[in-house]
Amino acid sequence: MKPAQTETDLTKFGPAWAHGCEKCKFGLINPPPVHGVYIGMYVVRAIQMDKGFLVFCDCKAGETYEKYLKARLVDIRARRDLVDGAYWKQVIEQAVEASLAPAQRETA
Numbered sequence: 001m002k003p004a005q006t007e008t009d010l011t012k013f014g015p016a017w018a019h020g021c022e023k024c025k026f027g028l029i030n031p032p033p034v035h036g037v038y039i040g041m042y043v044v045r046a047i048q049m050d051k052g053f054l055v056f057c058d059c060k061a062g063e064t065y066e067k068y069l070k071a072r073l074v075d076i077r078a079r080r081d082l083v084d085g086a087y088w089k090q091v092i093e094q095a096v097e098a099s100l101a102p103a104q105r106e107t108a
């Protein structure tokens with residue numbers, strides 16, 4: 001199985017500021033993990049943002065990432081009308097599930 005993409009993969013060839021500052025990683029402060037997800041990384045992060053799971057840093061990486069994900073969320077919502085409701089529900093559940101660390105899942 002293909003491992004989930006990470007911000008490291010996505011910004012490998014990007015500008016240095018996109019990697020974040022000493023307070024964050026790629027603009028996110030202590031972000032929830034993304035694992036076992038085979039939908040797009042940005043879809044997972046956008047839904048995580050929508051659910052309040054993400055804390056953005058006040059550096060350029062954080063501001064840029066937040067702006068980017070807000071725009072993606074608009075796209076995702078627009079596309080939701082084009083896909084089957086059951087499929088969409090599955091996508092959201094997968095993204096939320098991916099936000100929960102294994103330890104949190106065991107106690108949930």
Ligand SMILES: [Zn+2]
Nearest residue numbers: 021024057059
């Ligand atoms: Zn930062």
